[in-house]
Amino acid sequence: MSIATRQFGLDSEGFASEFLKKKGYRILERNYRTHRGEMDIVAEDAGDLVFVEVKARRGDQFGGPHAAVGWRKQQQLIRVAVHYMARHRIHNRNCRFDLVLISEDSLQDRKIDLIRNAFDVP
Numbered sequence: 671m672s673i674a675t676r677q678f679g680l681d682s683e684g685f686a687s688e689f690l691k692k693k694g695y696r697i698l699e700r701n702y703r704t705h706r707g708e709m710d711i712v713a714e715d716a717g718d719l720v721f722v723e724v725k726a727r728r729g730d731q732f733g734g735p736h737a738a739v740g741w742r743k744q745q746q747l748i749r750v751a752v753h754y755m756a757r758h759r760i761h762n763r764n765c766r767f768d769l770v771l772i773s774e775d776s777l778q779d780r781k782i783d784l785i786r787n788a789f790d791v792p
Contacts, residue, residue: 682726683710686770689782695720706749711770719765721751723788726772739769744789767791 687697690713699712711722725739747767755765769788774780 682772683724685772685780685782686722686724687711689770689784690715690722693784702750702754704750704753706753707746709747709750709754712754715768717764719755719760719763720768721747721754721765722768722770723747724770724772726774728774739788748791 683700687700690711691697693715695713695715697711697713700710702709702712709721710724711720713720713722723739723743744767751765751767755761755763766787767789769785771783771785772780
């Protein structure tokens, strides 16, 4: 991964955090890392514990940001969320997975979408 690509990802996560704060989310943690993977943002919203994946793309050459969260990625996010809850001894709490999708062609042409409860946990 190039430095420019990594910086684009970090900038997008920061942009997503500010976007979520404006929506009333309280950011608990960013870039939660474990051997099972990484969670971009852990937040609270209306009493729910929310695990947020941020996907950003420049243009749609790879199907746009929504195309990057398939079944395998969902399973990884679930494993990281379980790890987070166990580590923080969180029980009997409503949780959900949200996606923040960012697409841009330039800094002036940035689009951001929030998908609440983006997928269900079996």
